[in-house]
Amino acid sequence: MNTSLMIAVEKIVRPIDAPLVRKTRMREELYCHLEAIYHEELAKLDDKQAAFQAAINRLGDPETIRAELRKSIPRWNQILCKYFHYILRQPGEGRVRYALRFGLGYALFLAVLLLVPAVMNSLLSGNDQQYPGASFFVLLSLVMGWNSFVAILCAQPLIERKGINSHLWRFGFAGACFGFSVTVTHFLLWVVSGWQDSLAILLPWAPLFVFCAGWGIFSIVLWHLKTELKQTRDWDDLELAY
Amino acid sequence: MESPIQGNQVRGHLDTMILSILDREESHGFDIVKRLEQAGEGSLKLKEGTIYPVLYRIEDAGLVKAKWEKNDSGRKGPRRKIYSLTSKGRKKLEAGRTEWTQFVNIVGAIVGGAA
Numbered sequence: 001m002n003t004s005l006m007i008a009v010e011k012i013v014r015p016i017d018a019p020l021v022r023k024t025r026m027r028e029e030l031y032c033h034l035e036a037i038y039h040e041e042l043a044k045l046d047d048k049q050a051a052f053q054a055a056i057n058r059l060g061d062p063e064t065i066r067a068e069l070r071k072s073i074p075r076w077n078q079i080l081c082k083y084f085h086y087i088l089r090q091p092g093e094g095r096v097r098y099a100l101r102f103g104l105g106y107a108l109f110l111a112v113l114l115l116v117p118a119v120m121n122s123l124l125s126g127n128d129q130q131y132p133g134a135s136f137f138v139l140l141s142l143v144m145g146w147n148s149f150v151a152i153l154c155a156q157p158l159i160e161r162k163g164i165n166s167h168l169w170r171f172g173f174a175g176a177c178f179g180f181s182v183t184v185t186h187f188l189l190w191v192v193s194g195w196q197d198s199l200a201i202l203l204p205w206a207p208l209f210v211f212c213a214g215w216g217i218f219s220i221v222l223w224h225l226k227t228e229l230k231q232t233r234d235w236d237d238l239e240l241a242y
Numbered sequence: 243m244e245s246p247i248q249g250n251q252v253r254g255h256l257d258t259m260i261l262s263i264l265d266r267e268e269s270h271g272f273d274i275v276k277r278l279e280q281a282g283e284g285s286l287k288l289k290e291g292t293i294y295p296v297l298y299r300i301e302d303a304g305l306v307k308a309k310w311e312k313n314d315s316g317r318k319g320p321r322r323k324i325y326s327l328t329s330k331g332r333k334k335l336e337a338g339r340t341e342w343t344q345f346v347n348i349v350g351a352i353v354g355g356a357a
Contacts, residue, residue, distance in 0.1 A: 001320070012291070022298075028320035029271055029294055036272045037290065060289025068295035072302065 001234070004052055005034050010238050012062045017081040018073050024231055026069060034059055089156075099153040107145025114141060256296050257305075258338030261331055264306060268326035271297060297325060305331035 009030045013023055037058050041051035059065070070078070087105060089098045118137040263269065263277045274297075275290045300306050308323040327335070 025323065026294065029323055030291060031320050032270075032322045033272050033275075033290060033294075058289070059291040064289070065291040065295070068292060069298070072295045072298040 001031070002035065002038070003238070005031060005038060005055075006235065007238055007240060008056055008059070008062075009034060010235055011240055012066050012069070013235075014240065016066060016069055016073070017078040017085065018069075019077060019081055020232065022073065027235055030059075030065075095153065095156045099149050099156070102152045103145045103149025106148040107141045110144050111138060111141040255338075255342070256293075257300055258335065258342065260293070260296060260300065261305060261327060261335040261338065264325055264327045265332065265335055268324050270311060270322040270324050272322070274325070297323075300331070301325070303330075304328060305334050 009027055012030065013026045016023065016026070018026070034055055038051055038055040041054040041058075042048065045051050045054065073081075087102060093101075114137040259278060260274060263274050263281070266277075269277065271293055272290075275288055275293055278288060279286055297306065297308075301308055305328060306325045307328050308325050311322045311324050313321070
């Protein structure tokens with residue numbers, strides 16, 4: 001791919017707040033178009049610099065194209081993507097710092113999100129101790145934040161490592177299959193002998209099930225992230241001089 | 243030779259013009275621009291990048307559908323989307339043609355100075 005043409009496209013697309021899929025599509029289509037007109041101009045002018053300028057001119061004013069592309073994305077989607085951008089790792093940000101930022105952000109987000117059910121719960125249950133209180137929701141947010149911190153910290157070296165895709169997929173698939181078979185077995189035991197008996201049989205194995213299910217989900221999410229990031233890495237690494 | 247019509251002069255009609263091109267044959271963005279300019283017999287000059295926002299908008303409206311081009315041609319690098327008209331797009335095109343005919347009749351009668 002021609003880096004100068006990629007930079008010209010990236011200058012248009014990068015500032016747009018759009019879902020990753022749409023942004024990738026914009027990049028690919030605009031690049032293809034620009035490349036085609038560049039080759040047309042190169043055949044006519046036989047001068048790379050002149051052909052590049054002519055192609056840029058034919059493509060149109062970047063500001064205008066960017067503004068029109070922005071209009072093609074629903075407003076709510078733009079706002080969502082603007083905030084989603086902040087949860088991605090920023091250029092030059094260290095792994096630990098990013099994991100910490102992500103974990104804290106997630107804990108805060110959950111705390112705000114769970115505030116509504118916590119208040120509703122306390123209003124409905126009063127002093128009834130059988131329902132969880134506000135401290136439970138705060139603790140839940142912190143635990144989830146901590147889990148995110150650990151998951152992100154562990155995931156990053158794996159995302160950056162090459163040649164791990166197929167293994168991730170296999171591990172994820174194996175984990176998911178195991179989780180599925182455990183669920184089916186559990187259900188059958190429940191049908192045959194009743195809930196209490198099946199629970200007694202399965203309880204000692206619970207940590208293993210939780211580990212497999214967690215690993216399955218973790219692997220699939222990681223594989224998905226890695227595949228998506230691979231598509232955009234070439235574009236994200238471009239340095240744009242405005 | 244007449245001075246070419248610029249893209250901003252046809253802005254309000256670009257949707258219908260693209261639908262009309264796609265009514266003949268499915269195409270990708272570059273091809274659509276080529277066909278528009280060919281149909282305009284050299285009198286239509288578009289800023290080519292401005293066609294994509296229009297394509298995304300009419301796709302979101304369900305007037306066209308897009309699929310990734312198959313890489314049979316051995317072409318390397320990023321892929322292109324092939325756009326084709328939907329039945330909703332065909333109806334919209336018919337409505338657009340009727341509107342255009344009315345517009346030309348009314349404005350033509352006034353501006354044409356036939357009185």
